[in-house]
Amino acid sequence: AQKITQTQPGMFVQEKEAVTLDCTYDTSDPSYGLFWYKQPSSGEMIFLIYQGSYDQQNATEGRYSLNFQKARKSANLVISASQLGDSAMYFCAIAARKLIWGLGTSLAVNP
Amino acid sequence: DAMVIQNPRYQVTQFGKPVTLSCSQTLNHNVMYWYQQKSSQAPKLLFHYYDKDFNNEADTPDNFQSRRPNTSFCFLDIRSPGLGDAAMYLCATSLPGTDNYGYTFGSGTRLTVV
Numbered sequence: 001a002q003k004i005t006q007t008q009p010g011m012f013v014q015e016k017e018a019v020t021l022d023c024t025y026d027t028s029d030p031s032y033g034l035f036w037y038k039q040p041s042s043g044e045m046i047f048l049i050y051q052g053s054y055d056q057q058n059a060t061e062g063r064y065s066l067n068f069q070k071a072r073k074s075a076n077l078v079i080s081a082s083q084l085g086d087s088a089m090y091f092c093a094i095a096a097r098k099l100i101w102g103l104g105t106s107l108a109v110n111p
Numbered sequence: 112d113a114m115v116i117q118n119p120r121y122q123v124t125q126f127g128k129p130v131t132l133s134c135s136q137t138l139n140h141n142v143m144y145w146y147q148q149k150s151s152q153a154p155k156l157l158f159h160y161y162d163k164d165f166n167n168e169a170d171t172p173d174n175f176q177s178r179r180p181n182t183s184f185c186f187l188d189i190r191s192p193g194l195g196d197a198a199m200y201l202c203a204t205s206l207p208g209t210d211n212y213g214y215t216f217g218s219g220t221r222l223t224v225v
Contacts (some may be wrong), residue, residue, distance in 0.1 A: 033212055043199045045154070045216040052210070091153060095212050098144070099203075101153035 002027040002094045006102035013082045014110050020067070021077040021105045023092035033095040034075040036066065039104075040088040048090075051075060082109045114138070117202050117217035124192050124224055132187040132220045134202030140213060143185040145177060146201040148219075154201055160185060189222075197224045 003026040013019040025034065036048040051059045051066045059066045067076040079086055087109045092102040115136045124130040134143065141162050146154035158167045160179045174196070176188040189196055199219045206213035 035211075035214065037216075043148075043221060044218040045201060045203075047214065047216070050211040095214070098156060098159065099154075099214065103153050104151075 002029070002032070002096060002100040004092050004094055004100055004102035006092055006105050008105045009103070010106045010108070012108050012110060013079075015084060016081055018078060018080045019082055019107065021079070021090050021092075021107065023075045023077065023102060025073050025075060025092075025094050027073075027094060027096065029096045031096075034066070034068070035093045035095065035099070036064070036075075036077045037091045037093065038086075038088045039091065045091075049077065079107075084109050084111060115202055115204055115215050115217040117200075117220050119220060120218060122220055122222050124189075124222065126193065126224055127191045130189050130192055130222070132189075132200050132202075132222070134185045134187070134217055135183050136204045136215070137183070138204055138206070138213070138215060139182060140204035140206045140215070141182070142205045142207060143179060144203040144205070145175075145185070145187045146203065147196075148199040148201060150198075157187070192222070192224045194224050197222055 005024045032053045034051045038046045049059050049061045049064045049066050051068045058068050063080045065078045089104045089106050091104045093099045118133050144159040145157045148154040157171045174190050178186045199221050201219045202217040204215050
């Protein structure tokens with residue numbers, strides 16, 4: 001069975017600073033994918049970044065990067081140069097046959 | 112643009128009155144999912160279709176049903192909504208075998224039960 005753990009219920013960051021959101025996972029599948037989603041208060045689930053278990057390099061998408069440490073089973077999201085619009089709920093998820101979600105981290109960006 | 116569309120965006124229904132939420136996709140993905148998400152919680156998978164094969168999660172209440180008449184459309188029927196069914200309902204699609212599974216979410220339908 002797969003499991004995602006997000007240990008930070010809430011985080012604060014100053015505008016323009018970088019922030020790291022933690023995610024650890026557990027799976028017995030040799031092949032899996034790791035996702036980060038952003039969910040603003042409007043409710044839509046916005047895809048941010050994906051890391052495949054066999055990918056050699058850490059994924060990057062603009063200001064988002066995924067710090068993937070396979071041996072430690074961690075997949076932390078790094079947001080560089082935070083913006084006010086980054087304030088939202090952030091979910092980490094693992095996919096094999098279906099998505100398994102963490103409980104999420106609420107990020108607040110302060111001006 | 113290929114996408115997943117959910118209608119309506121907001122739905123208000125009366126306690127006990129059947130309600131149907133709809134989801135359509137132009138991606139031609141063979142898997143479609145329905146999630147329920149309550150306030151400050153993670154999405155909870157209700158069921159999914161792999162092509163025409165229906166897969167119900169073990170803890171999905173019998174009050175929730177789904178139909179997938181064709182590849183493009185999927186419906187969520189709540190037969191007798193209770194106050195506890197008020198939530199955001201998210202539809203998603205995926206294409207297994209693609210590089211990142213192709214997960215795509217609709218904008219969601221926020222259901223209020225009065």
